[in-house]
Amino acid sequence: MKDFGGPWCYAWCRRPIRxxxxxxxxxxxxxxxxxxxxxxxxxxxxxxxxxxIMQAEAGGxxxxxxxxxxxxxxxxxxAMFVASCALLGLxxxxxxxxxxxREHSSQLARSYLQLIDPLLKAQTGAPxx
Numbered sequence: 001m002k003d004f005g006g007p008w009c010y011a012w013c014r015r016p017i018r019x020x021x022x023x024x025x026x027x028x029x030x031x032x033x034x035x036x037x038x039x040x041x042x043x044x045x046x047x048x049x050x051x052x053i054m055q056a057e058a059g060g061x062x063x064x065x066x067x068x069x070x071x072x073x074x075x076x077x078x079a080m081f082v083a084s085c086a087l088l089g090l091x092x093x094x095x096x097x098x099x100x101x102r103e104h105s106s107q108l109a110r111s112y113l114q115l116i117d118p119l120l121k122a123q124t125g126a127p128x129x
Contacts, residue, residue: 042048071077113120 072081
C-alpha cells in the first residue's frame, strides 16, 4: 500500500485520522503535582525496615514451635536437622539388623547342635532329677 500523504489511513477509505485524543483530565494529576517527599531518606533505612519486619513476625508467634520454626527456617540449621535425622535413621536400622542377625545366628547354632547331636533335644526336653 502506498502512503497517501498526510494523516490519512492506509485503508481504501480516504478519511483523515485524528492525531490527538480528547481524554478527560485525571483527578489524580493535581494531587501528584502537589506531592513532595516530606522526609529525607535515612542512611540506616534498610536495617530499620528489617527490624520492624522482625518485630511484626515475632509479635504474632510465641511458644516452642515458633522457636523451632525460626531455627529451621535458616538453611544451615535445616540442613543439619535433615542430616541428623538421616544419621539417626541409619543408626536405628543398624541396631535392628544387628538384632535380627544375632537371633538368626543363635537359631543356626541351635540347628547345628541338633544336627550333630539328635539326642540333645531329648535331653533338654526331659526333666532333670
